[in-house]
Amino acid sequence: MPRTIEQNKIIRNERISKILLASLYLFANKGYDATTLDEIAKVAGCSHGLLYHYYKDKYNLYYHLINEVAFPLVKERIFSADLNQKAKYMLRDIFNVFIKELKSTDDKYCWAVNLLISVELSVVEGTKSVRVSKEKNDKIFQWFNGIVEKGQQEGDFSTSKDSRELTAMIIYIMKGMAYIRMKLGYKKFISPNVSIIMDMVL
Amino acid sequence: MPRTIEQNKIIRNERISKILLASLYLFANKGYDATTLDEIAKVAGCSHGLLYHYYKDKYNLYYHLINEVAFPLVKERIFSADLNQKAKYMLRDIFNVFIKELKSTDDKYCWAVNLLISVELSVVEGTKSVRVSKEKNDKIFQWFNGIVEKGQQEGDFSTSKDSRELTAMIIYIMKGMAYIRMKLGYKKFISPNVSIIMDMVL
Amino acid sequence: MPRTIEQNKIIRNERISKILLASLYLFANKGYDATTLDEIAKVAGCSHGLLYHYYKDKYNLYYHLINEVAFPLVKERIFSADLNQKAKYMLRDIFNVFIKELKSTDDKYCWAVNLLISVELSVVEGTKSVRVSKEKNDKIFQWFNGIVEKGQQEGDFSTSKDSRELTAMIIYIMKGMAYIRMKLGYKKFISPNVSIIMDMVL
Amino acid sequence: MPRTIEQNKIIRNERISKILLASLYLFANKGYDATTLDEIAKVAGCSHGLLYHYYKDKYNLYYHLINEVAFPLVKERIFSADLNQKAKYMLRDIFNVFIKELKSTDDKYCWAVNLLISVELSVVEGTKSVRVSKEKNDKIFQWFNGIVEKGQQEGDFSTSKDSRELTAMIIYIMKGMAYIRMKLGYKKFISPNVSIIMDMVL
DNA sequence: GATGAATGAGAATTCATTCAT
DNA sequence: TATGAATGAATTCTCATTCAT
Numbered sequence: 135m136p137r138t139i140e141q142n143k144i145i146r147n148e149r150i151s152k153i154l155l156a157s158l159y160l161f162a163n164k165g166y167d168a169t170t171l172d173e174i175a176k177v178a179g180c181s182h183g184l185l186y187h188y189y190k191d192k193y194n195l196y197y198h199l200i201n202e203v204a205f206p207l208v209k210e211r212i213f214s215a216d217l218n219q220k221a222k223y224m225l226r227d228i229f230n231v232f233i234k235e236l237k238s239t240d241d242k243y244c245w246a247v248n249l250l251i252s253v254e255l256s257v258v259e260g261t262k263s264v265r266v267s268k269e270k271n272d273k274i275f276q277w278f279n280g281i282v283e284k285g286q287q288e289g290d291f292s293t294s295k296d297s298r299e300l301t302a303m304i305i306y307i308m309k310g311m312a313y314i315r316m317k318l319g320y321k322k323f324i325s326p327n328v329s330i331i332m333d334m335v336l
Numbered sequence: 337m338p339r340t341i342e343q344n345k346i347i348r349n350e351r352i353s354k355i356l357l358a359s360l361y362l363f364a365n366k367g368y369d370a371t372t373l374d375e376i377a378k379v380a381g382c383s384h385g386l387l388y389h390y391y392k393d394k395y396n397l398y399y400h401l402i403n404e405v406a407f408p409l410v411k412e413r414i415f416s417a418d419l420n421q422k423a424k425y426m427l428r429d430i431f432n433v434f435i436k437e438l439k440s441t442d443d444k445y446c447w448a449v450n451l452l453i454s455v456e457l458s459v460v461e462g463t464k465s466v467r468v469s470k471e472k473n474d475k476i477f478q479w480f481n482g483i484v485e486k487g488q489q490e491g492d493f494s495t496s497k498d499s500r501e502l503t504a505m506i507i508y509i510m511k512g513m514a515y516i517r518m519k520l521g522y523k524k525f526i527s528p529n530v531s532i533i534m535d536m537v538l
Numbered sequence: 539m540p541r542t543i544e545q546n547k548i549i550r551n552e553r554i555s556k557i558l559l560a561s562l563y564l565f566a567n568k569g570y571d572a573t574t575l576d577e578i579a580k581v582a583g584c585s586h587g588l589l590y591h592y593y594k595d596k597y598n599l600y601y602h603l604i605n606e607v608a609f610p611l612v613k614e615r616i617f618s619a620d621l622n623q624k625a626k627y628m629l630r631d632i633f634n635v636f637i638k639e640l641k642s643t644d645d646k647y648c649w650a651v652n653l654l655i656s657v658e659l660s661v662v663e664g665t666k667s668v669r670v671s672k673e674k675n676d677k678i679f680q681w682f683n684g685i686v687e688k689g690q691q692e693g694d695f696s697t698s699k700d701s702r703e704l705t706a707m708i709i710y711i712m713k714g715m716a717y718i719r720m721k722l723g724y725k726k727f728i729s730p731n732v733s734i735i736m737d738m739v740l
Numbered sequence: 741m742p743r744t745i746e747q748n749k750i751i752r753n754e755r756i757s758k759i760l761l762a763s764l765y766l767f768a769n770k771g772y773d774a775t776t777l778d779e780i781a782k783v784a785g786c787s788h789g790l791l792y793h794y795y796k797d798k799y800n801l802y803y804h805l806i807n808e809v810a811f812p813l814v815k816e817r818i819f820s821a822d823l824n825q826k827a828k829y830m831l832r833d834i835f836n837v838f839i840k841e842l843k844s845t846d847d848k849y850c851w852a853v854n855l856l857i858s859v860e861l862s863v864v865e866g867t868k869s870v871r872v873s874k875e876k877n878d879k880i881f882q883w884f885n886g887i888v889e890k891g892q893q894e895g896d897f898s899t900s901k902d903s904r905e906l907t908a909m910i911i912y913i914m915k916g917m918a919y920i921r922m923k924l925g926y927k928k929f930i931s932p933n934v935s936i937i938m939d940m941v942l
Numbered sequence: 943g944a945t946g947a948a949t950g951a952g953a954a955t956t957c958a959t960t961c962a963t
Numbered sequence: 964t965a966t967g968a969a970t971g972a973a974t975t976c977t978c979a980t981t982c983a984t
Contacts (some may be wrong), residue, residue, distance in 0.1 A: 136945030138983050145947065167369035170974065181949050186976065296526045299516050306512030307505060314504045324498050333535050372957065383966045393959065571773035585945045596979065639854030683964065700930050703920050711909060718908045728902045737939050742966030743963050751968065776953060787970045792955065
């Protein structure tokens with residue numbers, strides 16, 4: 135008798151979780167090119183063959199990780215701001231939750247942030263990374279750009295700057311925090327004050 | 337008739353310039369792993385064999401580019417602040433010059449900044465990038481960290497935050513600007529106001 | 539209530555039939571190397587794991603298919619000539635039946651012919667196909683060679699040509715017909731005249 | 741001083757010749773899937789890396805071999821029939837030259853014929869061979885089909901059969917001969933009589 | 943009897959590096 | 964000084980095969 139569908143699902147989900155966690159860690163820290171599948175497999179505790187059981191190829195794993203794991207993680211756990219309030223309050227809430235998550239003992243969130251922002255900020259494409267950057271992922275950027283433009287329309291945010299510029303600034307500050315968190319670890323991480331960012335945009 | 341020593345020197349320098357400019361462009365935009373020597377040679381208009389005349393290997397070229405080209409470029413043209421004044425004025429001057437250079441038509445400076453900051457911010461090492469991260473490059477970080485600590489000692493900069501954290505923030509904001517400049521091109525680039533940064537640290 | 543032995547036997551036979559039919563189709567059309575077990579399983583509507591219940595390995599399935607399925611099919615349904623008559627009449631009868639079967643709506647026969655003849659005609663061995671060519675299969679060739687030599691002894695067949703050569707010619711013409719049948723389908727297939735072949739050998 | 745363009749050309753051509761000859765031998769005898777690049781490299785006396793210096797990938801080498809080597813070889817050396825004469829004389833001449841070439845000590849021609857005809861006769865595509873059969877190569881078939889149709893129009897060739905069928909028959913007979921030649925070697929090869937084929941079509 | 947999760951040997955492919963000229 | 968032919972280690976990817984259930 136084969137394993138039941140239920141049993142398989144459990145096995146499957148556990149393995150995929152491990153693979154995705156390993157991938158998240160490595161891609162976030164080292165980037166796409168510098169990460170090898172053997173390395174992912176080793177960290178995930180499986181053979182490289184299994185990676186191909188679940189994902190068509192390296193890029194597919196990466197793509198899935200970004201869109202189905204990192205982005206939802208960041209969006210649902212971190213960017214769950216109330217969309218009905220004013221942009222300045224949204225931004226304040228977002229940063230409060232963001233900082234709270236960075237202070238968490240769970241590294242996942244800061245890896246996800248680092249990974250997503252890296253994807254957003256890749257600039258030109260070429261020989262090797264071409265497959266990666268072909269389908270440009272602007273989700274984070276669009277998300278914040280919407281808030282910034284809303285804030286500018288509401289008269290709260292500075293309009294002397296291009297909204298895209300302001301958005302990039304916000305994203306880089308977040309990446310800066312996530313980087314510090316990743317480098318220092320959660321123990322040494324001193325939470326910055328949200329007013330730093332708020333002062334900048336207002 | 338063979339070339340004179342003088343002629344050879346000129347040719348040599350021109351070649352090296354082209355190679356370094358191509359390397360700067362590619363390493364800054366695509367990163368170390370994603371950049372191939374064939375690509376550099378193609379952009380530089382020479383054969384890949386020639387790269388080995390001037391540099392021992394890929395990493396050597398990269399290392400030289402960072403330390404002998406990108407860093408001096410950034411330091412001398414951009415970070416030429418008067419070291420005798422107070423930290424807050426140094427920082428202000430640095431950002432003023434930085435923004436002025438980003439507005440320049442010459443892409444070199446923003447490539448150099450992007451490259452240097454990428455190097456600073458690489459986190460873990462492993463299989464592929466091992467050679468690159470072996471000799472960690474902290475010049476930019478140390479440079480700004482010195483200013484920040486000076487500013488904190490002088491009582492002008494916020495001491496509620498770890499100096500390293502504040503330094504990382506500054507660096508990320510710079511990278512954010514350099515990224516926007518790289519992405520939009522100099523024509524569309526709107527210079528941000530220096531007060532954004534100053535407000536943050538003070 | 540568990541299945542009875544009888545029920546199991548029926549299920550088993552049905553499964554095996556499907557697996558063999560799928561294998562016949564794929565091996566005949568694509569060859570040994572280009573056919574994957576996953577593909578066979580998919581066409582057969584079962585898991586690849588099941589293939590290993592019935593056959594030790596890929597080659598074993600292939601071997602069984604050739605010797606227990608394709609060859610008997612071809613021999614019993616197609617090459618059922620009366621062995622007591624003269625070679626020229628045997629050959630004529632064989633071709634008549636062969637052509638009749640090719641005109642049938644059932645693709646099985648032409649697949650079997652194509653498969654068997656491909657096996658016969660594989661030439662050198664090496665890295666990948668090594669397992670396949672290890673045990674050379676000459677059944678069809680031997681079968682026809684016997685008839686040709688008999689015909690030459692009886693004085694009906696041309697003796698100006700090596701019997702092996704003549705045999706190969708006959709086999710290739712058969713493969714040619716089977717190919718046309720496979721390509722055009724049974725609807726468009728126009729039955730060639732047996733005299734074409736007979737004229738050649740006599 | 742680098743090698744002169746002329747020197748490079750010579751080196752290049754010699755290596756490419758060796759690679760193509762090795763490829764021709766192996767692809768013709770074992771087929772695309774069963775032939776590995778390491779094997780080709782070994783037979784050609786070079787590293788597999790060099791294959792990628794001259795060809796983008798395995799398929800590209802195969803494609804080039806078929807279109808730029810095997811087909812021209814067969815066409816120019818073997819199928820160089822006078823196009824102004826009647827089809828029946830063209831066919832006769834073609835077979836005379838074909839048989840003459842098969843009797844030659846040089847294996848190249850019979851490999852080329854075997855390779856080309858294999859390509860022509862591949863039937864369905866699927867998972868693995870898909871890249872190979874995507875761009876179906878019908879050159880030989882079209883070539884002979886033209887002659888057959890011409891012969892039918894001129895009233896010399898049998899019109900009771902579909903021209904495509906007759907064409908396939910001719911090609912298979914040729915493949916049969918080429919096979920015999922490949923298997924027996926030129927020493928043992930007994931040239932068949934052209935009338936065998938002529939009788940068939942007339 | 944049956945499934946599909948899991949493995950790893952082996953094949954394809956990339957690219958830094960060497961070297962003859 | 965300069966080229967590009969040539970190599971091979973490292974990586975991606977495929978797929979036959981095993982095995983727990």
